[in-house]
Every structure is written in structure tokens, then in C-alpha cells.
Amino acid sequence: MTTATIAAAPKPISHFRYVVSENPVTAFAFALFGLFVLLVIFGPAIAPYDPLYTDNAVAMHPPMKGHWFGTDSVGRDILSRVIVATRLDFGIALAAVALSFAIGCALGCCAGYFGGWTDRIVSRISDTIMAFPLFVLAMGIVAALGNTVGNIVLATAIINLPFYIRVARAEVNVRRNAGFVEAARLSGNTDTRILLRHLFPNILPPTMVQVSLNMGWAILNAAGLSFIGLGVRPPQAEWGIMVAEGAQYIVSGEWWVALFPGAVLMLAVFCFNLLGDGLRDLIDPRRRT
Amino acid sequence: MNQIIDIAAHPLSIGERVALLKVRDLTLEFQTRSGVVHALEDVSFELYKGETLGLVGESGSGKSVLSYAILRILDAAGRITAGSIEFGGMDLLRARESDMQELRGRELAMIFQNPRVALNPIRAVGKQIEDVLKHHAPLRDQDLKSRAIALLQQVRIADPERRYHAYPFEMSGGQCQRVMIAIALACSPALLIADEPTTGLDVTTQAAIMDLVQDLGRARQMATLLITHDLGLAAQYCDRIVVMHAGHVVESAPKREILRMPRHPYTAKLIGSIPHGAGTLRELTAIPGNLPDLRRGNLPPCRYRDRCDRSLDLCDTRPLARLDDGNHMVACWNPQ
Amino acid sequence: MNAHAQPLLAVDHLVKKYAVSAQSALPWPKKAAPSSFLHAVDDVSLAIAHGESVGLVGESGCGKSTLARLIARLIDPTSGAVVFCGQDIGATPAMAFARDPLRGSVQVVFQDPTDSLNPRYSAADTIGEPLLLLGNMGDAAARAERIAELADWVGLARELLTRFPHQLSGGQKARVGIARAIALSPKLLILDEPTAALDVSVQALILNLLADLRDKLGMSYLFVSHDLHVVRLLCHRVIVMYLGKVIESGPTDAIFRAPKHPYTEALIAAIPDIDKARGAPGLPGEPQSPIDPPPTQCRFASRCSRVHDRCRTEYPTLRSVGVAHEAACHLAEEASG
Numbered sequence: 001m002t003t004a005t006i007a008a009a010p011k012p013i014s015h016f017r018y019v020v021s022e023n024p025v026t027a028f029a030f031a032l033f034g035l036f037v038l039l040v041i042f043g044p045a046i047a048p049y050d051p052l053y054t055d056n057a058v059a060m061h062p063p064m065k066g067h068w069f070g071t072d073s074v075g076r077d078i079l080s081r082v083i084v085a086t087r088l089d090f091g092i093a094l095a096a097v098a099l100s101f102a103i104g105c106a107l108g109c110c111a112g113y114f115g116g117w118t119d120r121i122v123s124r125i126s127d128t129i130m131a132f133p134l135f136v137l138a139m140g141i142v143a144a145l146g147n148t149v150g151n152i153v154l155a156t157a158i159i160n161l162p163f164y165i166r167v168a169r170a171e172v173n174v175r176r177n178a179g180f181v182e183a184a185r186l187s188g189n190t191d192t193r194i195l196l197r198h199l200f201p202n203i204l205p206p207t208m209v210q211v212s213l214n215m216g217w218a219i220l221n222a223a224g225l226s227f228i229g230l231g232v233r234p235p236q237a238e239w240g241i242m243v244a245e246g247a248q249y250i251v252s253g254e255w256w257v258a259l260f261p262g263a264v265l266m267l268a269v270f271c272f273n274l275l276g277d278g279l280r281d282l283i284d285p286r287r288r289t
Numbered sequence: 290m291n292q293i294i295d296i297a298a299h300p301l302s303i304g305e306r307v308a309l310l311k312v313r314d315l316t317l318e319f320q321t322r323s324g325v326v327h328a329l330e331d332v333s334f335e336l337y338k339g340e341t342l343g344l345v346g347e348s349g350s351g352k353s354v355l356s357y358a359i360l361r362i363l364d365a366a367g368r369i370t371a372g373s374i375e376f377g378g379m380d381l382l383r384a385r386e387s388d389m390q391e392l393r394g395r396e397l398a399m400i401f402q403n404p405r406v407a408l409n410p411i412r413a414v415g416k417q418i419e420d421v422l423k424h425h426a427p428l429r430d431q432d433l434k435s436r437a438i439a440l441l442q443q444v445r446i447a448d449p450e451r452r453y454h455a456y457p458f459e460m461s462g463g464q465c466q467r468v469m470i471a472i473a474l475a476c477s478p479a480l481l482i483a484d485e486p487t488t489g490l491d492v493t494t495q496a497a498i499m500d501l502v503q504d505l506g507r508a509r510q511m512a513t514l515l516i517t518h519d520l521g522l523a524a525q526y527c528d529r530i531v532v533m534h535a536g537h538v539v540e541s542a543p544k545r546e547i548l549r550m551p552r553h554p555y556t557a558k559l560i561g562s563i564p565h566g567a568g569t570l571r572e573l574t575a576i577p578g579n580l581p582d583l584r585r586g587n588l589p590p591c592r593y594r595d596r597c598d599r600s601l602d603l604c605d606t607r608p609l610a611r612l613d614d615g616n617h618m619v620a621c622w623n624p625q
Numbered sequence: 626m627n628a629h630a631q632p633l634l635a636v637d638h639l640v641k642k643y644a645v646s647a648q649s650a651l652p653w654p655k656k657a658a659p660s661s662f663l664h665a666v667d668d669v670s671l672a673i674a675h676g677e678s679v680g681l682v683g684e685s686g687c688g689k690s691t692l693a694r695l696i697a698r699l700i701d702p703t704s705g706a707v708v709f710c711g712q713d714i715g716a717t718p719a720m721a722f723a724r725d726p727l728r729g730s731v732q733v734v735f736q737d738p739t740d741s742l743n744p745r746y747s748a749a750d751t752i753g754e755p756l757l758l759l760g761n762m763g764d765a766a767a768r769a770e771r772i773a774e775l776a777d778w779v780g781l782a783r784e785l786l787t788r789f790p791h792q793l794s795g796g797q798k799a800r801v802g803i804a805r806a807i808a809l810s811p812k813l814l815i816l817d818e819p820t821a822a823l824d825v826s827v828q829a830l831i832l833n834l835l836a837d838l839r840d841k842l843g844m845s846y847l848f849v850s851h852d853l854h855v856v857r858l859l860c861h862r863v864i865v866m867y868l869g870k871v872i873e874s875g876p877t878d879a880i881f882r883a884p885k886h887p888y889t890e891a892l893i894a895a896i897p898d899i900d901k902a903r904g905a906p907g908l909p910g911e912p913q914s915p916i917d918p919p920p921t922q923c924r925f926a927s928r929c930s931r932v933h934d935r936c937r938t939e940y941p942t943l944r945s946v947g948v949a950h951e952a953a954c955h956l957a958e959e960a961s962g
Contacts, residue, residue, distance in 0.1 A: 180742055182735070183743075185719075188755055190724065
């Protein structure tokens with residue numbers, strides 16, 4: 001049905017409110033995300049204890065008043081460490097996803113738009129990466145390049161490339177012959193401009209969903225690498241390391257050392273998964289009315 | 290159910306008119322997040338056995354929604370708030386879903402616009418025809434196949450044995466539409482609803498398709514409801530025409546009358562906008578204004594009022610007119 | 626009608642063929658040159674004078690859209706010349722033509738207004754882009770003024786300029802597309818079924834708008850359409866295409882009053898007519914395959930009601946059948962000569 005009298009564009013904030021109100025799950029995801037952002041920004045300031053401060057007197061205490069998440073084997077407050085770890089984990093994930101997004105989208109867009117040899121080379125690169133069990137590949141990259149946080153970011157970015165390449169390539173391919181692309185050529189746009197100003201902004205909505213899912217996955221990846229001892233080194237606070245430390249104590253009954261970092265990790269990944277859809281609703285102008 | 294089959298099987302004698310479909314005061318609305326859309330209001334018409342009725346209107350007039358309401362395949366957000374739809378004496382609005390499923394495909398069939406999209410892309414066309422046959426008539430496999438091929442032949446598809454195995458993407462738009470017609474007519478329905486069946490097809494294919502529908506319809510004394518925005522098409526193939534605007538029926542009359550003497554101002558303008566009749570560009574009439582927003586709570590009784598150059602004061606106050614001499618109905622207080 | 630001796634546009638033996646052999650996954654070893662070609666546009670020649678409106682009609686698969694795109698320089702010809710304002714613009718590859726000084730003089734109004742507008746560009750952005758890229762209007766204020774002027778010309782309310790395509794009606798989107806196309810005052814405007822996607826009530830407005838703009842700006846039109854009656858109202862001349870070839874061309878009046886090619890006749894007869902009880906029978910069958918059509922046969926032979934032996938042994942070239950009226954039919958030649 002056509003509605004011939006069409007209202008003016010609603011303001012972004014009312015659209016945001018609409019998206020959030022229509023879907024309570026999205027609202028929850030945004031709230032949770034907001035909480036995490038607060039932790040990232042203010043974490044170290046609001047942590048009750050210094051995450052590196054050890055106190056053997058209170059080692060291995062279950063959750064209690066003053067130590068809401070309990071303490072670990074050398075008496076560090078787990079709550080504080082979990083809070084502070086947010087910044088590190090998010091930082092790694094964000095850097096990795098940003099890098100992956102930038103390079104992957106660029107490659108994918110070129111492959112989808114130009115076709116031919118560009119497409120063949122980029123697709124083979126992508127296929128090669130995907131041929132490996134990705135986590136093993138990440139391990140290998142970190143092992144080869146050196147055991148630093150920077151290399152974790154790089155490894156995560158590399159193994160993530162195929163997803164962006166694929167999404168970008170497919171979306172550009174679909175739109176490559178759309179009317180507005182032809183019209184853009186008629187208006188004097190060169191190929192570069194078409195890619196940057198016409199195609200890329202229009203492939204953002206599906207890519208945004210991918211970015212959000214990726215963030216969750218990247219956090220998991222970083223934590224996983226730390227869990228096996230690559231990347232982040234003790235005594236730094238990071239969810240993966242903390243789960244690794246706590247894993248040895250589960251059997252003996254000290255469940256809190258592994259549970260709390262693990263639970264928060266799970267929440268973070270969960271939050272990003274839910275966020276993907278909400279982000280797409282916000283960004284896609286077609287859904288604005 | 291038996292009533293319908295009786296009516297459908299009843300051969301018409303000359304001059305006999307049997308009402309097959311009666312729509313009375315149908316009112317329909319959609320719940321959307323930006324408000325309630327009053328899609329149809331007090332829509333009434335009748336369709337007689339063997340007759341072709343044209344439902345003409347522009348996009349937003351509610352004609353497609355009307356057809357979905359008849360078949361009871363409305364979107365979940367749609368609600369019928371008043372009126373009735375009677376098919377062969379059976380109240381369709383109160384019928385059970387299982388009865389409706391029996392009816393659809395057997396006595397009530399529909400063909401859609403964009404035939405390639407309406408067919409299942411991953412299933413051979415012959416199989417799609419068989420699906421309908423299987424559902425309504427238990428037959429052996431080889432009988433199914435021969436019936437399907439016979440139907441393909443009836444819809445004038447060349448080389449039907451080979452085409453039986455073809456997929457929609459291998460066929461042209463015109464051929465896909467013929468397949469859809471074959472599917473729709475597989476069980477010889479009493480009523481065929483054709484929703485913009487030729488939009489998007491070439492003009493020569495369009496003529497061939499409409500001729501086919503007309504021929505097959507006449508052979509089976511089938512009633513056809515042709516929904517289209519193309520008044521010229523309706524004029525050529527329909528016996529009677531019902532003109533709709535913004536959810537209202539504004540005029541309904543036999544074809545010749547409505548074209549020679551349109552009484553509603555909207556109908557007159559619609560006829561004037563067909564390029565065929567005009568000698569020069571300036572003669573083409575445009576219809577000023579836009580469709581009213583059907584979400585408004587304060588819609589005037591006549592929804593054409595704001596675009597009308599013949600409106601009177603009483604068009605605002607009195608409920609929508611219905612001047613009917615039995616043959617020609619016009620919903621206007623100031624008809625031409 | 627025109628003061629210029631040379632035509633504005635001269636298309637000379639234009640050919641566009643697409644290879645249709647099976648593609649291998651590897652680029653090498655190269656197969657022998659593919660032997661099958663789809664003849665989308667097959668040796669077409671035409672000319673458009675300054676200020677002239679020419680209609681290009683034919684059904685799907687006839688090549689009119691391909692021809693329009695070749696002339697608009699969106700795709701490259703296989704062979705042949707496209708001479709515009711005296712220059713062979715066909716020689717410049719399509720990708721490079723975007724920056725050619727003649728780019729702004731040949732513009733297109735597309736069929737589907739929704740598809741041809743970038744969903745993330747406001748109406749003003751869309752209309753302003755050619756001004757920015759080709760019209761040397763770097764200054765935002767100057768551009769805004771020109772955009773407003775264009776909006777007035779096409780009957781688009783100025784407050785709609787900040788809206789996005791999904792907030793505009795079909796008719797409004799069509800006007801944005803037209804404003805964009807005329808932004809640089811092109812000499813040749815190619816219109817690809819510009820009203821096909823619009824309601825009939827809006828069609829009249831848009832057609833009259835196009836006629837007014839043509840008169841005001843002195844543009845030539847190449848009006849591609851399957852709707853013969855719209856073409857009749859807007860064009861001085863009509864060219865009819867079938868399977869990549871021009872099969873008839875002549876003044877609009879002559880084509881409608883006395884079509885000489887059986888296909889043109891069928892096309893005109895197929896249009897639903899209020900006065901007819903039943904149309905002339907539609908054409909039987911489907912068009913023959915456009916892949917490697919036999920060169921010694923009329924391509925319409927398989928569906929023609931008046932076919933005879935000569936049609937299958939000799940290809941009917943275009944020959945004169947009246948004043949500035951040509952048709953590619955053996956029968957037509959016999960009738961008039």
C-alpha cells in the first residue's frame with residue numbers, strides 16, 4: 001500500500017527509542033552494552049580493590065561481604081579483576097574487529113565490484129584462511145610472531161577477514177548493477193567514488209550485524225588464546241587467564257574463581273550477539289519510518 | 290460445500306444469472322505501528338457465474354487486499370470488522386480454516402502478478418501443477434503426470450512433455466504465467482481471481498494471456514475477478530467494471546456504460562488518463578492531489594472529496610452516497 | 626526544427642554481442658574462442674536531430690535497453706560508432722567516460738525511480754551530485770540554489786529536498802530522477818520507460834512535465850518504451866526493434882496509421898482497446914533465440930502470419946517504404962515498390 005502523504009524524517013533519538021521499545025530483547029542488549037561501556041571507561045576507578053594487590057590472608061575465600069566475587073589463590077579480589085579486565089578484553093576485540101573490518105571490507109568490496117582477477121585473488125586468500133581451523137591458525141600466528149597482546153589482535157583480525165570479505169563481496173555484487181549505481185556513473189562518479197560513497201554506505205546494515213557478532217566472537221577468541229597461555233600474561237587481569245587459573249580449582253570445590261570471569265565473558269558475548277539486530281535497525285534508513 | 294459444487298456444476302441457460310460471490314459492506318483494517326489503516330470500507334459487489342468482473346483502481350485502492358480477504362489469506366495484522374463474503378451461499382468469513390483449504394485451489398483459485406516470483410523456483414513446473422492435483426484429487430502417479438501435461442497443453446505451452454520438467458527460471462515471464470494459470474485451473478474452480486496477471490509482461494504476451502484466460506473461463510463457465518490498474522485492459526476483457534478508490538467502491542456498471550458515461554468524477558479522470566484515447570498530451574488528465582492517508586481517524590465520508598472538483602458541502606456531512614439503479618451504481622452526491 | 630546540419634547523435638552499425646559459451650573455472654588454459662554469441666544489438670544505425678524526440682519501442686529481449694545503455698555509454702559496444710556532437714564517444718571506454726566533458730550532455734531517466742536513487746542520499750544530494758562532479762559547482766551555496774531551481778522546474782516541493790527516497794512517493798521520486806538528469810542541461814536525454822512504474826494518474830503529470838522540459842531546454846529525447854501510445858503522444862519519430870535489429874522506423878503518425886512490418890502491426894493491435902470485444906490474436910509462440918540467429922532469415926519468420934519462402938532464405942534489409950519511413954520486410958517492399 002502506498003501512503004502518499006509521508007511524514008518528515010523522525011529524529012534519530014525518537015527512532016532509537018522506537019527500536020528499543022519495539023523489541024525488549026534489544027533494549028536489554030543495549031542496556032547491557034551500556035553497562036559494559038561504563039566498565040570500560042570507569043573500570044579501574046570503580047574497582048573496589050587494586051586488581052594486582054595480593055593478600056594471602058584472604059586467599060581462596062568464597063564470595064562474601066567485601067569480596068563479592070570471592071578471592072583467588074593469591075588473595076586478589078576477583079570482582080576488581082573482572083571489572084578491570086573488561087577494558088583489556090574489549091580493547092583487544094575492538095582493535096581486532098576494526099582492523100578486520102577495514103581490511104576485509106576493502107578487499108571484499110573490490111572483489112565484488114571489479115570481479116575478474118581481483119575477485120579470484122581475494123577469494124583464494126579468503127578460502128585459504130578459512131581452510132584452517134581458525135583457532136589453531138590464530139595460535140600459530142601468535143606463536144610465530146611472538147607472544148604479545150599486539151599479536152593477539154593481529155591474529156584475531158586475520159582469522160576474521162574471510163567473514164568480512166564474504167559479506168562485503170556478496171552485498172556489493174548484489175548492488176553492483178542497481179539503478180543508482182548506473183545513475184552514479186552518469187553523474188560523473190569514478191569507480192572509487194562509487195565504491196566509497198554509493199556502495200559502501202549501503203552495505204553497512206548487513207555488515208553491522210556482522211561487526212557485532214564478531215565483537216563477541218573476538219572477545220571469546222582473545223580469552224581463548226589467553227586461556228591456553230598465549231598473549232596476555234599473568235598477573236594482568238583478563239577474563240581468559242582468570243578462567244584458566246580457576247579451572248584447576250573447580251574439582252576441589254572453589255567454583256568462584258572460574259565462574260565469575262566465565263559468566264561475565266559469556267554475558268559480554270551474549271550482549272554483542274543480541275546487539276547485532278538492534279544496530280541494523282538503527283542504521284538502515286529503510287526502517288526509519 | 291456441496292452447495293458450491295452444485296452451483297459450479299450448474300450449466301447456465303441463456304440469460305440466466307446466478308450470483309456466485311456476494312460481498313456486502315465489507316470493512317477491513319490493518320493494525321500497524323503507526324496507526325490503524327482503514328483499508329476497506331463498506332465494499333459491496335456481486336460476481337455472477339460465467340462473468341468477468343474488473344476491479345480497477347490505483348495502488349493503495351485496496352483491490353488486492355480485497356482479494357486476500359476473499360481467500361482468507363490476509364496478513365495477520367488485518368482484521369475484518371464488518372460485512373460479509375458469501376461464496377455459493379457459503380459464508381466465507383465464518384468458515385473453518387479446514388473448509389477454506391478445501392475451497393482454495395478447488396473452487397476458488399488465484400493467479401498473481403510477477404509469475405516468476407510466484408512459482409517455486411526450485412521445483413519443476415510439472416511437479417507444481419501436480420501438487421495442486423494431489424491435494425484435491427487422489428490420482429495415481431501416471432495419471433497425475435498426464436493430467437499435468439494436458440493442462441500445460443491447454444494453456445498453450447509449446448512442447449508440454451519437455452516443459453513439464455522445466456524450472457521457472459528457464460521459462461519466460463509469459464510462460465510462467467501460463468503455468469500459474471494451469472495450476473489455478475487444474476481443478477476447474479468456479480471462481481478465478483486474477484491479481485494484475487499481466488503487469489510486467491510484454492504487450493503481445495499480455496494479449497495472449499488474457500485471451501487464454503478468457504477462453505478457458507468461457508469453456509468452463511468460470512467467473513473471473515480481474516484486478517488491475519489498467520482500465521484499458523479491464524475495458525477489453527471484462528463484462529462489468531467496479532472502480533475503487535482509497536478503500537471505497539466508487540462506481541460499478543457494465544463495461545460499455547462505465548466507459549461511455551462515467552458518472553463518478555474519479556472514473557472520468559481515470560478514463561481520461563489513458564494514453565490511448567488522447568489525441569495530444571494536453572488531453573491526458575491527471576488526477577490532482579494524493580490518496581488520503583488511510584491512518585487518519587477523521588477521514589471524510591467520501592475519500593475522494595479532497596481531490597474532487599465537483600465536491601459539494603454535503604460531501605462533508607452526509608455519509609457516502611450510494612445511487613444505484615440496479616445496473617449502474619455510483620457513490621457520489623454530485624455525479625456527472 | 627533544427628538549425629544544425631549534422632545530427633546530434635549518429636549511431637553507425639552498432640553491435641553488441643555477449644559470449645555465451647560455458648565458462649571454465651580457471652582463466653587458463655584458454656578455450657578456443659567461444660563460438661556462441663548472444664546478439665543483443667545487431668548492426669543498428671540511427672540518427673537523432675537536435676530537438677527531436679525519437680521513440681524506441683519493442684518488447685523484452687529486443688535490445689532496446691541495451692541500445693539505450695550503449696548510447697548512454699554505460700556499456701561498451703562490440704563494434705560500431707556512437708557519434709555525439711561530432712565525436713565518437715563510443716571509442717571512450719564506459720568506465721572512463723564518467724569524467725569525459727561530454728558526460729553531462731547525455732543523461733538518462735531510469736524506469737524504476739526507487740531502484741535508481743541511492744537510499745542513503747537525500748533528494749538534494751542526488752540532484753546535486755552531477756553538479757558537483759561534472760558541473761564544477763564546488764560552492765555549496767551555488768549548488769543549493771541550482772538544486773532549488775531544478776526542483777521548481779520539475780514540480781518538486783522544496784521542502785521535500787531533504788527527504789530520503791523511502792519517504793517520497795513514486796511520482797516524487799520520478800521527479801527527483803528527472804531533476805538529476807537535467808541538472809547539467811543535457812542535449813540528449815534518454816528515457817527508459819520513465820512512467821512504467823508509476824500510477825496512471827501520475828503518468829499524465831510526468832509526461833506533460835517531460836514535454837514541457839523538452840521545449841524549455843531544447844533537448845532531444847530517446848524515449849524507450851513498450852507502451853506505444855505514450856510514445857505516440859511524445860515522439861516525432863518511432864524506431865521499432867525486434868531481436869536486436871531495427872525492423873521499422875518512421876514518423877510517428879505513419880507508423881501508427883500504416884505500419885508496414887507485421888510485427889509493428891501486431892504490437893499496435895495488441896494494446897487493449899476499449900472498443901474491441903476481443904483483441905487481435907496475440908502473437909503465437911515465443912521469439913526465437915537471440916543466440917547466433919541465422920543471418921539469412923528474417924528473425925520474425927517463425928511467428929509471422931504472412932511468412933513466405935523468401936523470408937526464410939533472405940534476410941530482409943531495411944528499405945524505404947514511404948517518406949523517411951523504412952521497414953525490414955520483404956512484403957513491405959513488394960507492397961510499395
